[in-house]
Amino acid sequence: MTIALALEQLLNGIQLGVMLFLMAAGLTLIFGVMGLINLAHGSLYMVGAFACATVAAWTGSFWIGLVASLIAAAAAGAIVELVVIRRLYDRDHLDQVLATFALILMFSEGTRWLFGSFPLYLDIPPLLQGAVALPGGTEYPLYRLAIIAAGALVAFGLYMLISRTRLGMRIRAGESDREMIGALGVDIRTLYTVVFALGAALAGFAGAMVGAIQSVQVGMGEPVLILAFVVIVIGGIGSIKGALLGALLVGVTDTMGRFLLPKLMLLFVPPAQAGMIGGAIASMLIYIVMAVILAVKPRGLFPPAHA
Amino acid sequence: MLLTRENLVNLILALGLLAVPLAANALGQPFYITLATRVAILALAATGLNLALGVGGLVSFGHAAFFGIGGYAAGILAAHNFSGDPLFFGFSGTNQMWIIWIVAVAMAGLVGLVIGAISLRTSGVYFIMITLAFAQMVYYFAVSWPAYGGEDGLSILVRNQFPGVMTMVPLNYFLICYVILLLGIALFAVIRASRFGAALQAARQNEVRVATVGIQPYRIRLTAFVISAALTGLAGALFADLNRFVSPSMLSWHMSGELIVLIILGGTGRLFGPLAGAALYVAFEYALGGLTERWQFFLGLILLLVVLFARGGLLGVLAGKARHG
Amino acid sequence: MVEPVLHISNLVKNFGALRATDGVTIDLRPGEIHALIGPNGAGKSTLIHQICGTLRQDSGIIRFAGQDVGALTVAERARLGLGRTFQVSSIAPEFSALRNVMLAVQAKEGSSFRFFKPVMRDKGLIDTAMAMLERVGLTARARIPAAELSHGERRQLEIAMALALQSKVFLLDEPMAGMGPEGSKSLTRFLDTLRKEAPILLVEHDMDAVFALADRISVLVYGRVIATGTVEEIRRDPTVRTAYLGDHA
Numbered sequence: 001m002t003i004a005l006a007l008e009q010l011l012n013g014i015q016l017g018v019m020l021f022l023m024a025a026g027l028t029l030i031f032g033v034m035g036l037i038n039l040a041h042g043s044l045y046m047v048g049a050f051a052c053a054t055v056a057a058w059t060g061s062f063w064i065g066l067v068a069s070l071i072a073a074a075a076a077g078a079i080v081e082l083v084v085i086r087r088l089y090d091r092d093h094l095d096q097v098l099a100t101f102a103l104i105l106m107f108s109e110g111t112r113w114l115f116g117s118f119p120l121y122l123d124i125p126p127l128l129q130g131a132v133a134l135p136g137g138t139e140y141p142l143y144r145l146a147i148i149a150a151g152a153l154v155a156f157g158l159y160m161l162i163s164r165t166r167l168g169m170r171i172r173a174g175e176s177d178r179e180m181i182g183a184l185g186v187d188i189r190t191l192y193t194v195v196f197a198l199g200a201a202l203a204g205f206a207g208a209m210v211g212a213i214q215s216v217q218v219g220m221g222e223p224v225l226i227l228a229f230v231v232i233v234i235g236g237i238g239s240i241k242g243a244l245l246g247a248l249l250v251g252v253t254d255t256m257g258r259f260l261l262p263k264l265m266l267l268f269v270p271p272a273q274a275g276m277i278g279g280a281i282a283s284m285l286i287y288i289v290m291a292v293i294l295a296v297k298p299r300g301l302f303p304p305a306h307a
Numbered sequence: 308m309l310l311t312r313e314n315l316v317n318l319i320l321a322l323g324l325l326a327v328p329l330a331a332n333a334l335g336q337p338f339y340i341t342l343a344t345r346v347a348i349l350a351l352a353a354t355g356l357n358l359a360l361g362v363g364g365l366v367s368f369g370h371a372a373f374f375g376i377g378g379y380a381a382g383i384l385a386a387h388n389f390s391g392d393p394l395f396f397g398f399s400g401t402n403q404m405w406i407i408w409i410v411a412v413a414m415a416g417l418v419g420l421v422i423g424a425i426s427l428r429t430s431g432v433y434f435i436m437i438t439l440a441f442a443q444m445v446y447y448f449a450v451s452w453p454a455y456g457g458e459d460g461l462s463i464l465v466r467n468q469f470p471g472v473m474t475m476v477p478l479n480y481f482l483i484c485y486v487i488l489l490l491g492i493a494l495f496a497v498i499r500a501s502r503f504g505a506a507l508q509a510a511r512q513n514e515v516r517v518a519t520v521g522i523q524p525y526r527i528r529l530t531a532f533v534i535s536a537a538l539t540g541l542a543g544a545l546f547a548d549l550n551r552f553v554s555p556s557m558l559s560w561h562m563s564g565e566l567i568v569l570i571i572l573g574g575t576g577r578l579f580g581p582l583a584g585a586a587l588y589v590a591f592e593y594a595l596g597g598l599t600e601r602w603q604f605f606l607g608l609i610l611l612l613v614v615l616f617a618r619g620g621l622l623g624v625l626a627g628k629a630r631h632g
Numbered sequence: 633m634v635e636p637v638l639h640i641s642n643l644v645k646n647f648g649a650l651r652a653t654d655g656v657t658i659d660l661r662p663g664e665i666h667a668l669i670g671p672n673g674a675g676k677s678t679l680i681h682q683i684c685g686t687l688r689q690d691s692g693i694i695r696f697a698g699q700d701v702g703a704l705t706v707a708e709r710a711r712l713g714l715g716r717t718f719q720v721s722s723i724a725p726e727f728s729a730l731r732n733v734m735l736a737v738q739a740k741e742g743s744s745f746r747f748f749k750p751v752m753r754d755k756g757l758i759d760t761a762m763a764m765l766e767r768v769g770l771t772a773r774a775r776i777p778a779a780e781l782s783h784g785e786r787r788q789l790e791i792a793m794a795l796a797l798q799s800k801v802f803l804l805d806e807p808m809a810g811m812g813p814e815g816s817k818s819l820t821r822f823l824d825t826l827r828k829e830a831p832i833l834l835v836e837h838d839m840d841a842v843f844a845l846a847d848r849i850s851v852l853v854y855g856r857v858i859a860t861g862t863v864e865e866i867r868r869d870p871t872v873r874t875a876y877l878g879d880h881a
């Protein structure tokens with residue numbers, strides 16, 4: 001039943017892609033509007049997951065936990081923006097990298113301080129437990145499908161927000177011309193805080209959703225953050241559309257590579273080594289894809305016109 | 308050489324690093340010798356990065372890749388030498404440090420050439436993220452390739468050898484690392500003062516100007532990136548021999564971040580900035596680590612304050628603003 | 633007629649909907665100063681950028697020293713002998729004036745891949761650079777960081793760098809701007825002697841300087857060359873008078 005297995009892997013890839021999009025969208029928005037590179041974005045993902053797990057454990061409800069994750073991440077984002085980030089907009093990228101690297105250290109160690117070193121567990125809500133039959137006879141967990149649906153919904157919502165609302169108009173104005181937006185009479189400081197909190201909420205939401213299928217622990221945001229960087233570099237930094245396509249490309253390439261490459265290697269080398277070589281290449285595959293794309297288009301697939 | 312304030316501070320730093328292990332040795336405290344050796348090695352790694360980042364303005368967030376490659380060069384050569392399994396063409400590794408150093412420099416330089424050739428086509432945030440991503444690629448390769456320990460890392464059972472020196476004696480190994488550090492700093496100084504260094508600094512200040520006089524900034528930067536990677540790789544080999552262990556953590560992005568932090572703490576682009584930064588960092592780690600388990604939190608806080616309020620780093624405070632001829 | 637050193641034909645450059653260079657054909661002959669004038673936003677700087685390669689043309693041909701340079705990089709064109717100054721000065725701000733010129737000297741010598749000899753003890757390099765600074769009258773300011781030089785001095789510094797490159801052509805984008813009347817006069821005298829070394833394409837708003845120096849003038853309006861001719865021809869040209877010169881002539 002390899003077709004069914006492949007379909008399952010494809011869905012896993014899309015699910016990873018959708019989660020990466022939630023991370024990448026925030027990163028790319030923050031860069032597009034404020035010109036800031038934020039390494040601590042993965043910490044906000046972690047904050048969302050911890051908030052959800054803690055509140056879900058208190059209240060017994062995943063859903064209340066999910067709402068809490070949005071609030072906690074957005075609040076953490078807003079506070080960090082007010083206290084630290086806004087001092088960095090005029091600084092060079094090196095300062096931004098270092099300051100947000102420092103924030104990671106503080107967030108990680110602070111979380112360990114509050115919650116200890118053991119992972120928390122978050123259960124899938126009863127409504128979304130169980131599996132769905134796929135064509136071909138295998139089953140696929142309902143919750144993962146729900147993640148895909150939720151991610152698609154958020155992507156759509158984000159698109160509507162940016163293209164149809166006043167806030168979106170201001171964000172687009174901020175991306176193309178910071179002076180103009182000031183001239184329009186928009187309070188740019190508030191706008192920046194709102195955009196940062198919005199990006200944080202997206203990351204927190206992703207962390208909460210993923211928290212139910214992985215353990216919730218310190219450092220969980222870092223691998224995702226780096227994949228999200230790959231996504232926005234491929235997509236073109238500042239482009240939401242690029243983030244969406246890049247996320248799906250990275251999610252599917254990574255998952256399918258890990259699934260297919262060891263099998264592909266069987267054609268060339270003995271079985272004992274096929275798994276090893278295939279696995280090693282698969283772990284590097286998205287970076288190779290990134291290198292190839294950059295060799296052709298150094299500013300990514302959808303470079304923003306004004307940059 | 309003029310006895311400026313900066314040169315005086317540099318001299319004190321260099322002598323201070325030598326004095327600590329000598330005193331520790333006299334007092335029978337080998338632990339402090341190991342700390343000083345750590346400082347010397349980290350300072351060498353950061354001196355390598357400082358060439359790209361401080362002089363050339365190339366914010367590489369992937370220098371852990373070169374540090375780790377140097378480390379694995381030492382680990383792999385030693386492991387083959389120990390087991391006798393041929394590595395290639397009947398060559399079964401070595402336990403001679405100087406051969407290991409050459410291999411570490413060559414491998415790190417080669418990988419630096421490939422990563423640099425692609426990354427330097429971009430600039431700004433793209434460059435930061437791409438160097439990070441490539442380092443991550445090397446990291447995942449090390450984790451998923453089981454032949455040399457994968458995630459668990461690789462032990463070097465007996466420290467490698469150097470002709471005429473008992474390398475297992477802590478003070479001896481410190482002295483080896485110290486001499487190499489001084490040579491590395493001297494190389495940095497010579498390159499920075501040369502025609503090549505002038506072109507590299509000018510490319511940081513104004514890329515268009517450099518191109519307009521007819522120098523390709525890309526070639527200058529790529530060359531600097533390769534030298535920088537090679538120096539950091541050499542430090543990696545020394546680090547592996549210090550710990551007698553190498554693992555993917557040497558390749559992790561925290562390591563890359565740490566190397567940048569060392570430079571900033573000490574003073575970006577300054578000759579002795581990396582040494583000042585490494586000394587400060589290891590002292591923090593040791594002092595804070597003794598006070599609280601949560602020292603990383605306070606390290607983050609201090610770093611944040613330095614970035615926000617004390618841009619020149621330690622040398623900026625001690626020796627004033629950097630000067631250009 | 634002598635072969636032109638620099639020959640541009642049918643050059644086109646669009647910025648989105650704006651056609652900043654609209655089919656420009658222009659040449660530069662040995663020994664001449666060819667002035668390029670036109671109102672603000674006419675596309676003069678954009679043209680210089682394309683000749684030097686800091687902007688890439690959409691179509692058209694740029695021939696220099698007998699070869700098509702339209703696809704070469706900025707550095708390659710500079711090495712062929714295109715020397716330029718910028719409307720907004722472009723210098724290495726942390727370096728002293730001297731070190732800026734030393735950079736140009738080492739570039740001319742093709743010696744940027746020397747790793748050992750310290751530049752500040754390189755007497756040959758320093759002396760050559762000082763000679764260039766002396767020619768533009770910046771000797772006294774040699775050790776000042778370029779960032780601290782006045783606008784006019786930065787212009788002079790850029791010219792010194794172009795001199796150090798021993799360029800075959802000078803492309804000067806508003807060298808008089810920010811100079812003051814005395815500075816303009818001495819720069820005018822200097823450019824008059826410079827043309828013996830290499831022809832100059834001179835973008836300039838200072839009409840006194842243009843009329844004093846130019847062998848030929850081209851007038852650029854909305855990206856198009858509306859007239860090319862001697863000073864007298866341009867002064868008399870009715871389209872130029874209405875489009876640009878106004879009562880100035």
Ligand SMILES: Nc1ncnc2c1ncn2[C@@H]1O[C@H](COP(=O)(O)OP(=O)(O)OP(=O)(O)O)[C@@H](O)[C@H]1O
Pocket residue numbers: 647650652670671672673674675676677678679719
């Ligand atoms: N990078 C760019 N992107 C978009 N438009 C540009 C760009 N550079 C120049 N322009 C536009 O192209 C036109 C020509 O500009 P250019 O600077 O070449 O004019 P100029 O003749 O040098 O004017 P001035 O005398 O003021 O220096 C102007 O309308 C300008 O706004």
Ligand SMILES: [Mg+2]
Pocket residue numbers: 676677678719805
């Ligand atoms: Mg202009």
